[in-house]
Amino acid sequence: MSQLTIYVPEEEARAIRKAARAAKRSVSEWARAQMALRLRSTWPEGYGALFGAVADETLQRPEQPGVADDVRRESL
Numbered sequence: 164m165s166q167l168t169i170y171v172p173e174e175e176a177r178a179i180r181k182a183a184r185a186a187k188r189s190v191s192e193w194a195r196a197q198m199a200l201r202l203r204s205t206w207p208e209g210y211g212a213l214f215g216a217v218a219d220e221t222l223q224r225p226e227q228p229g230v231a232d233d234v235r236r237e238s239l
Contacts, residue, residue: 169194
């Protein structure tokens with residue numbers, strides 16, 4: 164496994180140590196999990212370019228129901 168050194172302001176270091184303690188993990192384990200989560204949750208390359216890419220008139224948003232169509236909630 165590779166070793167990585169990062170520099171953070173002292174205030175952030177305290178927050179990281181506190182978060183690691185709360186998660187009952189070492190700082191290294193906590194940081195590795197956070198970085199893996201961040202890297203995994205990114206959108207694929209080019210994903211944003213797909214918005215608005217379909218120029219077909221047949222693709223239309225369906226009519227949205229009005230507020231009057233809502234089901235009345237039970238009073239508690």
